[in-house]
Amino acid sequence: MACQAIKTFYGHIIYARDEKKLVEYKSGALGVDQSGRIYFCGSREDLDLEVKAGECRIEESFDLGEKLILPGFVDTHLHLPQFGQTGKYGKHLLGWLESFIFPEEAKFKDEKYAHKISEWFFEELLKNGTTTANIFTTIHKQACNAAFEVASKTGIKAVMGKVIMNRNCPDYLSEDSKDAIKHSVELMEKWHGHDNNRLLYAFIPRFAPSCTNDLLNQIGEQLKANPSVYMHTHVSESAAEVKWVQELFPEAKSYTDVYARAGLLGPKSVLAHAIHLNEHDYKAICDTDSALSHCPSSNFFLKSGAFAFxxxxxxxxxxxxxxxxxxxxxxxxxxxxxxxFYIQPDLWIEPAKLFYRATLGGAKALNLHETTGSLEAGKDADFIIVNTERKSNIPANILQKEIDEILSSLIFLGDDRIVESTFVRGKCVFGASLLNSLVST
Ligand SMILES: [Zn+2]
Structure with missing residues (x-):
């Protein structure tokens, strides 16, 4: 085998290998090949042995000292057009949508506006260390296309699609079923699998109340014909919404059953919130191997309830x-x-479990764990450099502690300020230049 040329980052590496197993190399090395994949992740000593054996050659290396190297985060549910509407006080989900969200989403009819917000949105995601995201846009084809264009320039891994709605929404956001499907298919054909699968398409019925049964069935037909394409929607977020769905779909056994009957569930389906579930819901989710997105900050804000973690x-x-x-x-x-952690009234979730859900667990939910979510060889080199010194309330000696204590400090004291740089496929897409860390050869 030819000697592999790699770029190496030396630092303190932590990632989750599975739900229960964390991997840590205090004096670690992450080697990235020329295609942007991880060639090596392990101890510095073991990499030295590979170099000596002639298996790889280090072309460039950066010594990050005690800084942490973590996998990029995976955000399994968020709305691009709502980025300018965060922090808007609203009493409950349905009223909040009417007051703030629908009027803002209507502005995305203007492609230039959509482009501007998309640039801001993706820049902020990378600044926060998120390298993979599952994203709602709006009903507008051009706005969704603009979001894909901006995403493709950043190199981020994203599953996206246009929102689909044909009832129970303001007239200005309601669309004809034929157009909804036609525009979704056109976007899917253009973007699904783009750039070696960095960008993927999802059909996005907003939630059951916003679509007629006929439209949901049409989406189901598309998913059947295109099994690699995703389905992303909301389910059972608030008690009032669940009641409304029962009235709108009296034939369904549960909220999730509405989606099951339309053929919308499967391994590429992601249901956000999933708080008020009954046994029929769980059965439909388990039988189809559908995935869930748990959104605790949002559930706090809208007082929706606590996810059954x-x-x-x-x-x-x-x-x-x-x-x-x-x-x-x-x-x-x-x-x-x-x-x-906070939203659970009587459950103490270990930091390692939360870290797993924000990285590899999220990647598994999106069926993207073969390429991202951890720092194992063969995956895309999507990672972040975390500098705990950037936040003064994090104890100075924290990185010498046990791994659980380190993660606990990151979770309870961390925010975007400690993300120093973000890398996708080994390329720096946010943060300070690493020139000061360059090791001279
Ligand atoms: Zn949402």
Whole structure:
């Protein structure tokens, strides 16, 4: 085999290998090949041995000292057009949508506006260390296209699609079913699989009340014909919404059953919130291996309730964490993890479990764990450099402590300020130049 030329980052590496196993190299090395994949992740000594054996050659290396190298975060549910609407006080989900969200989404009819907000949105995601995201746009084809164009320039990994709605929304956001499907298919054909699968398409019925049964069935037909394409929607976020769905779909056994009957569930389906679930809901989710997105910051904000974290773990349902911008007020997955702990009234979730859900668990929920979510060889080199000195309330000696204590400090004290740089496929897409860390050869 030819000697592999790599770029190497030396630092303190932490990632989750699975739900229970964390990997740590205090004096670690991350080697990235020329295609942007991880060639090596391990101890500095082991990499030296590979170099001596002639298996790889270090072309360039950066010594980050004690700074942390973590996988980029995976945000499994958020809304691009709502980024300018975070922190808008609203009494409950349905009223909040009417007052703030629908009027803002209407502005995305203007492609230039959509482009401007998309640039801001993706820049902020990378600044927060999120390298993979599952994103709602609006009903507007051109706005969704603009979001894909901006995303493609950043190199971020994203699953996106246009929102679909044909009822129970303001007239200015309601669309003809034929157009809804036609525009979704056109976008799917243009973007699904783009740039070696960095960009992927999702059909996005906003939530059951906003679509007629006929439209949901048409989406189901598209998913059947295109099994690699995603489906992303909301389910059982608030008690009032669940009641409304029962009235609108009296034939369904549960809220999730509405989606099951239309053929919308499967391994590429992600349902956001999933708070008020009954046994029929759980059965539909488990039978189809659908995934969930738990959005604790948003659930706090709209007082929607608490996700059944332990039940979903026990049932081995795939789920990740989501910021749910804009009901969630910030993109930082450190803060989403913290809220994930706080929102449980009587469950003490270990820091390692929250970290797993914000990284590899999220990647598994999106079926993207073969390429991202951890720092194992063969995956895309999507990672962040965390500098705990950037926040003065984090103890100076924290990185010498046990791994659980380090993660606890990151989760309860961290935010976007400690993300010094963000890399996708080994390329710096946010942050300070690493020139000062360059090791001279
Ligand atoms: Zn949402």
């Amino acid at each position: 332990a039940t979903c773990e026990k049932k081995q349902i795939r789920f990740g964490l989501g910021s749910d911008i804009g009901a969630g007020p910030q993109m930082s997955m450190f803060q989403v993890m913290k809220d994930g």
